[in-house]
Amino acid sequence: MRGESEDKTTEIAQPAAPRQTLHQPSIKDIAKLARVSHPTVSRALQNSPLVNAATAEKIRRIAREAGYRPSAVARGLVTQRTRTIGLVVTTVADPFTGEVVSGIEQAASDNGYCVYLADSNADPEREKKVVQAFAEQRVDGIIVTSSRVGALHLPLLSEMGVPVVLINDQHPGLVAHSVLISNMDGMHELTEYLIALGHRRIAYIGDQSGYYSDTERLDGYQIGLAEANIYARPEWMVHGNGKPEAAFRAMEQLLALDEPPTAVCCYNDMTALGALHSIHSHGLRVPGDISITGFDDLFLASYTDPPLTTIRQPMKRMGQLAMENLLKLMAGDESVPPIKIKAEMIVRGSTAKVRA
Amino acid sequence: MRGESEDKTTEIAQPAAPRQTLHQPSIKDIAKLARVSHPTVSRALQNSPLVNAATAEKIRRIAREAGYRPSAVARGLVTQRTRTIGLVVTTVADPFTGEVVSGIEQAASDNGYCVYLADSNADPEREKKVVQAFAEQRVDGIIVTSSRVGALHLPLLSEMGVPVVLINDQHPGLVAHSVLISNMDGMHELTEYLIALGHRRIAYIGDQSGYYSDTERLDGYQIGLAEANIYARPEWMVHGNGKPEAAFRAMEQLLALDEPPTAVCCYNDMTALGALHSIHSHGLRVPGDISITGFDDLFLASYTDPPLTTIRQPMKRMGQLAMENLLKLMAGDESVPPIKIKAEMIVRGSTAKVRA
DNA sequence: TTGTAGGCGTTATCAT
């Protein structure tokens, strides 16, 4: 039961007490309750050693009882650091991105950062808008995942003067601090594996052309073939867009060839999903008639029929690593190296020896 | 080519120009450049009619050229509105949640709101922490999706004094403004459909017990059976946890029965995925030997083998609706009704007439 | 150990 008449000091003509709707209490309210000055409250709440232990404890108790929450916006204004990062993705409604975001969020939260999420929908205009929004929110850093338009706005990004980390960017080379998977090695390994299984007619269903990850994976595929002295016939290399529907159509093309491939490397698991569908719809069997490989090791790669041989990307971990890199950068560490993730092949049921 | 020597007015002994690292320009910098006062800049940038059209245009031009971005944090401090919402999910790395988040983000962004994303990992402690973080960020509103712990912290939420919208909450009834799917109707429809196909031994693989959506779906299933005068044998009703692994085990139980079911209603698509796996591993066929139904209509439901008969939840749309409701609430509209989404059955290949 | 006095970058309320 604290007294009600304690504000004698400021009692003189309080100009009709603005009668606020009793919002969150401010630091001054707590100070008044604890009969100390606001700076003391501030110090106590930050566990500063410069404040008497007993009063500090008392202040903390009072603050707790009053449900006091320091305003991050006021703090941000004075400290010029918001402890906030911006995260821009092409779309969260994508299993790969979802995992990455989850890893980032966790690492951010563990380190006292809040994350703004923005979905660009792969639309350059939208991406531009969200970056500007982040600038206005005065985020301390930015992470961009799998951007297909990143290059366009890197000037805009750098102009903000905050560190930027890119994950699997499709137009790399412009920003130093990124996290990426070794696309070439991964696809190379898959191709070698298929060749070891006796395959000779091996096709590749890619992403849209012009993207970095597709180019790298295609390289890995071509190198694999070249090393085995197999001529990579142009009609073996077709394009999808990273989603099943387009991959379905691409696979149809391959099946229509005079000599269809006995194995198909797909740009990613989603592409493999579409390819599987096409093959099944022709009454053919995987891996009996055709072997299929994916890339990513999405959750669903274990649950396709048959389960996919693929390359694992540690998506959650990649998110964490990106955030950790960003933390270092925000702390002023200049020597943050880009991170290259090693590809790991996961062999499952979608690949087998070529039919005799 | 603007002159370099134009700040005559303030040239007198600028105290050694703090030599800031040339951060973002402030409204005062723009004011100085435009030779007006900051309030005028503020007005011009808000397209206030109270400012001369010509000078307004000039100010806007200068601001643009200087790359000026008004600080949302300073604005938030004075206006007491951050145009920011908090979004707490159990995990983004879940296709269902991903879609919902995407819908929310889009609607938020379209209305000038930024969204904080927090991943509670289904951990009550974490969920509590993120809500507190949101409180400190002074978000204008909060959306919680599929919370399994929501009930625990609703007091905490309401204490913040901002509107809260729940999506498919597992402990409803405590907050008025939510978006949810008609679980019972959906599962009822599926059950009726299976019965119409001649099935009599129909099982149900649920979520963990105690959750609202599971209870409702179980109800729909039981009512469906009851209406057909089929006794729902207790051993037909088993529990998973919404994920494939647990569903696999649950399905194993069902297959071990003396009289295994000829059809199985699964709590959701993920559960159906596990059930499919189990059935296939026994050399049985879907729908030849057993019919299977899912719930959600995730992307992958079209790509299982066979594709799943299921109930569509318009996830993205639900996210949009939730955000739109929140916008109304934040605007002070008291009469925002809860939204109940109608279930829509999608018939695909995983269901067929019972074997003769 | 504590209190007083700025100031962070806006918007809002007065004047003029």
Add this chain to the structure above:
DNA sequence: ATGATAACGCCTACAA
């Protein structure tokens, strides 16, 4: 139509 001036809630000197 524009300019002073005062908040907003906090932190950081500096003073006591």
